[in-house]
Amino acid sequence: MVQGTTSDAGKSTVVAALCRLLQRQGVCVAPMKPQNMALNSAVTADGGEIGRAQALQALAACIPPHTDMNPVLLKPSSDTGAQVIIHGKVRADMQARDYDQYKTMAMQAVLASYQRLQMRYQAIIIEGAGSPAEVNLRERDIANMGFAEAVDCPVILVADIDRGGVFAHFVGTLACLSASEQQRIVGFVINRFRGDIRLLEPGLRWLEQQTGKPVLAVLPYLHGLQLDAEDAIESSQNRSGQFRIIVPAIPRIANHTDFDALRAHPDVDLQFIGPDCTIPPADLIILPGSKNTRADLAFLQQQGWQQTLRRHLRYGGKVIGICGGYQMLGQVIDDPHGVEGAPGMSEGFGLLEIRTELTQEKRLQQVSGICLFGQTPGATVQGYEIHMGVTTASRISQNTLPVFRLHGKDAALPFDEGARSADDQIIGSYLHGMFDDPAASAELLAWAGLRSDARVDLAALREHSINRIADACIPLLDALQRL
Structure with a gap:
């Protein structure tokens, strides 16, 4: 399972990259995100609705997207309410407090999807949501450590160094977790690094000494990726055209x-x-x-x-x-x-x-x-x-x-x-x-x-971007396979 210290840390792209790398090795692999909150969605071959990021990850795994890959999708309709979609179909519109109570039922849907994926695929790469450090959401959690504990799944933790404070993100997140959850984390991934890696190395050694956990990979900042956004509008815009x-x-x-x-x-x-x-x-x-x-x-x-x-x-x-x-x-x-x-x-x-x-x-x-x-x-x-x-x-x-x-x-x-x-x-x-x-x-x-006369082949651009992030994550997969 790939969890992040924050939203937009890079969980979605790391999952997509690992799916593509395992697919290259001939592994029958599927992505999964137990619970997603997003307004960008996709229609699956089985006639359901899932988060856009999981459809992209299925593309990376070279398989058709399926509702089991995102069994719970929340589509916000207000600051406190959302449409709740279970296994691709609308279940109800709920306020946040009501959904918090409903999560026990939602977990049953999540585990049923996980079991079906287990029967069909050799490997499952799971994406967390937000951050496991959100202690206010720990009770009845189905999106991060609650799910990982339920299925006994190892976790890697991703942080975005481009935002700053990456070491505090890792150490602070660990401090918010229970002892069993801390043990579940097998290593760290630093995402979106640019600069001289030698200047980062003292921090990497400090982090490993402080936590006793390895830094599995430092992933580069890749410019110009053409990947489907999970939710937020990308701030960079093409301003060159007439x-x-x-x-x-x-x-x-x-x-x-x-x-x-x-x-x-x-x-x-x-x-x-x-x-x-x-x-x-x-x-x-x-x-x-x-x-x-x-x-x-x-x-x-x-x-x-x-x-x-x-x-x-x-x-x-x-x-x-x-x-x-x-x-x-x-x-x-x-x-x-x-x-x-x-x-x-x-x-x-x-x-x-x-x-x-x-x-x-x-x-x-x-x-x-x-x-x-x-x-x-x-x-x-x-x-x-x-x-x-x-x-x-x-x-x-x-x-x-x-x-x-x-x-x-x-x-x-x-x-x-x-x-x-x-x-x-x-x-x-x-x-x-x-x-x-x-x-x-x-x-x-x-x-x-x-x-x-210009033509844009979005599918080709997307495929090229998936391969770029996969190539950048080869050291991460190597490190995971050595564990």
Whole structure:
């Protein structure tokens, strides 16, 4: 099990690297994260939903992602509440205190997944969540040492030296653990090191003397990795391109990995616009997915995006809405069952003649098909749907056209999806990952006004990055196999 002294210490990438290295050695290996809290998720082959990082780790292991790899997924809908997903399906919406009591039940789901993975794979590389030093969460813990103790699993502890205080992180974390938990840690990993290793060596010797545990590896800081973010928006942005795309950084933004291919495009300048920031002019505005669409819609309206969108369209700009952003572009979002909070209805931006009713059943499926827009319709597209809501034309009209023709496991025949305005300035769709396919991305960007021959193959960039982190972790695997 790979645990970290902090969130974002590098647990996800270390797990992915070890999965790839073991796969290279011919070991049948699988990743697992017992409990994940993230708004970036993926649809599995068995029709469930897991954290995006576990889908990436499955890719590193060269196996299809499965719900057992992330049996408990928490998707925050407010500061104190979250949607609880067990084995890929929505179980309930809970407040933090209620979920804390529910964790005893959740542990049963976690252990059942672990046992199924044990039967199918020779090795399992498990990722912890946050830090085991969070003593307030120790009771009924299923994410870190509580799980490791339950399955009798050795642990390596990772810390990010780029943040500073790496030795204090290790020593302080150990001090917060029980004696049996301390013994479970077999060694330390220092992540994101840059500089002269000789200047670090006195600290390494001190750490080993203080704790009696080895430093298994010092991993380098690798620039330019193209890997799916688990949750937080990466601060570095491509600002070299001439074609400007802006995306509002709404409070409950979901699956912002939709924009990874755009951020990697050499001719695109993509910017996330935070709260109370000046909204710059742009060629394309994209409204992203949301875990709480009505609340994020209200946020955008308060921030002046209604006026920005109308002005942008008046001057010939293009707009795309994805999932929750698609719902916002319509006339009404109705939540009669209180799926996202108190039951009620919100007026949308009114830019597409559609209305949405939020439903209690989540639609989850992988899909593929063709584009129905642009100068050369028929470009291939693939992606996935994750949404709780049904969107329909608000009235019988010729003013709304479909965007894609798709097929998936839930539909026997191809179906038309999305909505496009008659003036061809606005596209709305539930399709996550629409920019990941090079053909569809080129078609979408050409529709938006970019004239470029550049193509971004996100899958190839991701694969190259996985191999880079795997190569950097060879000394770590060597050290683990010598233990």
